[in-house]
Amino acid sequence: MVEFGEILRTIGDFGLFQKILILLLAFPNFLLPIFFSSFLFIDSDPERHCDTAWILAAAPNLTRDDRLNLTLPREDDGSLSRCRMFVPVDWDLDAIRKYGLNATTTCRDGWVYGHTPYQSTIVTDFDLVCERSNMAEVSQTIFMTGMLAGSFVFGPGANSYGRRRTTQIPIVLLLAFSAAAGLAPNFAVYMASQFVVGAALGGYRINSVVLESESGALRSFWSFHSFASTEWIGISRRSLASCMSQLFSCLGQCTMAGLVYVVRDWRKAQYVMAGAQALVFVYIWWIPESARWLLGQGRTAEAKTLIRKVAAINKKEIQEDLLDEVVGEQKVQSGGFKTIFTSAVLVKHLLIISFAWFSLNLGYFCLVLNVGKFGLNIFLAQFLFGISEAPAHLLCIWVLEVLGRKKSLVSTLLMGGLVCLLTLAFPENSAVVVTVLVSVGKFFLNWAGSVAMVYIQELFPTTVRQTAVGLGSLAYRVAGLLSPLINMLAVYHRSVPIIIFSSLAVVSGALVLLLPETGRKELPDSADDAKANGTTTTEKTGSDFNYRKSTKL
Structure with missing residues (x-):
């Protein structure tokens, strides 16, 4: 039986098709950070x-x-x-x-x-002051709760309904409810709209990565994650595709600062976002499904047609007997929660990577949601937050291949946690030093997020990959949900939130040492393949990236 990886190399594992797909799936990552603008750029205590x-x-x-x-x-x-x-x-x-x-x-x-620095914010429009002054933080929590719900609904659902469909639906919701939030007549309607926007955002980000990896592309904290992309791309470029998605996201954070600087009215900013999202709405219907997922579902005719189309776009030829062999022998595979939780190895992998994802995201959002409280101008601080992430994603492309997934995740988690702890050595009024250290800490935590998304996809087989990422993303989103509440503990002392999320990052980094290395290996297609991950490697030889498996002694 011919593995899908061989088919992918035959039709081109990083040809024109994959590059176009990456571009189309990465653009939404550029837009997604801007959805945070309505509750980040506020004057919480205006005159x-x-x-x-x-x-x-x-x-x-x-x-x-x-x-x-x-x-x-x-x-x-x-x-x-x-x-x-x-x-x-x-x-x-x-x-x-x-x-x-x-x-x-x-x-x-x-x-x-x-x-105030703004013409209009949710604070001034909805009078979120005095006895309602905590409602701005509540809006953050509602948004994060929506992201958690979206991960829960759209993540596991992609195994049943496909990567493509569960990526398209969130785009429709983002377009409709980002505009609805801007039209909200009161705070209750605004919060309801933000919940749906958060849910769509969570679902979109989680499903776009696998679509990219299975199809060949993306990943990011704020990014558009589609499994179809992970499942379309070859071994040599899988990390490149994922990290490029993150790069688009950090550019989006810089753009968010520029947008709000120019458009000081939060409602108008919502309309600008909806307009940009309409562009994604136009082309999202042409995003292809993951061939790996189609094969796993027994939909061989659709998979065969799609593989031929990809070969044509990449200007490659594929022999029919080779295609018939992989398609004809591909068994309909079933998976899900049961497959994961009946395997001690997969459960261990899930718990460790989920805890790492939880820890890094808790620290990341605790910092992001405090962007206006570090003493510098909020527009400058947000721009620095965004631009400081660009080197992380560019380095990630190279470091993931040189050091591998495990060492990359361990080192970034430890550095992120320790740098954030270092901010406590400086007084609160040291705005420049604290902002620099916080930006560096966020740099490493964001880098860890890029590695974690690649890592979790490679730890689990195709049959449960989306389910595993969905479950991991639940932990990821719970961290986002808790981050506004953790920040509120600063009323007791400013060090409390920093100590909590920094310590968790350091502990999770140590636990990642228990995971196997997955770099330069084919994506596992079954639970047995995933269990064998720690005992087989795929070496790269020659300039044309020929791969062979060798058993470790």
Whole structure:
């Protein structure tokens, strides 16, 4: 029986087809970070006072200062209250001046906002201040909860319905609900829209990678992950495709800073995002299915047709007898939760890689969601956050092949955790030093994320690859969900969140030492292949990348 890897090398494992596919699947990675802009770029405590226009009915010619002095109580430090007002009365101005106002209440008619860096944010539009000041963090949690739900719904579902379909549906949801969020008349509608956007984002990112790897392409924290791509690409370029997706994502983070700098109104920014997403909506229907998945489902005729098309695009020829041999002998394979949890080896792999994914994502999002609190200008800090990731993804392409998956993941997790811990050695007002260290720590954690996505796909067989990534992504998304809550612990001391996520990163890095190396090996097609991963290697010889398996002694 001929393995699919040999078929892939015959029709071209990184030809024109794979390059186009990478480009089409990578572009959404450029857009995905921007979906965070509505709750990242806010002034959480803007200058404000209660709207006390009621007094103008009695004295329409009052100056602003007189009006505020008459209608707002003073705080203990002598400043005018930003969250309370005097209870309105039906008196004339002379009576108000003579007797004064004593009874106070919360702001009945909303707030009047002073100078902010933005024209409009969710804080000022929905009055997320005073007793509702924690709602901005709640919106982050709702978004992360949606990403968790999306991973749970769209991840395992790809094994039954295919990589292609579970990648297309999230695109439709992203287009519809990103626009709906911008039109939200109140905070409840905004949160509901953001939940669906988060779910679509989680599903899209998890499914686009396998589509790329099985088909030949991507991966990223914020990226568009499609298994069909992982399952289309050859051994020599699998890490390149995945890391290129991450590169698009970091460029998207830089663009997010530029977009919000130019468009200071969050609703208009939502419409810009929806417009860009419409472009993806147009071409996503032409993304092909994973041939590996089709073969695994017994859909041999579709797989054969698709393989011929790929060969034609790559200007390669494939002998019919070779194609008939791999297709004719391919058995319909079933897999899922049962396949994983009946194998002690696969369970160990899943627990370790999921914990690593959880730890690095917890640290990553704790840093990302605090971008405005490191002392530097938020636009500059976000740009630095994005551009600092570019070397990580470029290095990842080379280092994954030189050091392998295990050493790469161990070293990046340890460095990320230790650098973040180092920020505690400097005072909080050292904005430049802290921002640099945080950017370096985020650099390593993001790098670890690129490695982890490649690694988890190579640890598990085709029959359960999407399920494994779905389960791993649940841990990944739980970390995102917990990150706003972990950041809230800074009210006790700024070091608490840093100690938590940094320590977890270091511990998970040590545990990764228990995993096998998967570099330069064919993707396993069955549970037995995955179990044998630690005892066989695939060596690369010659300039044309011929592969052979050799048993380790």
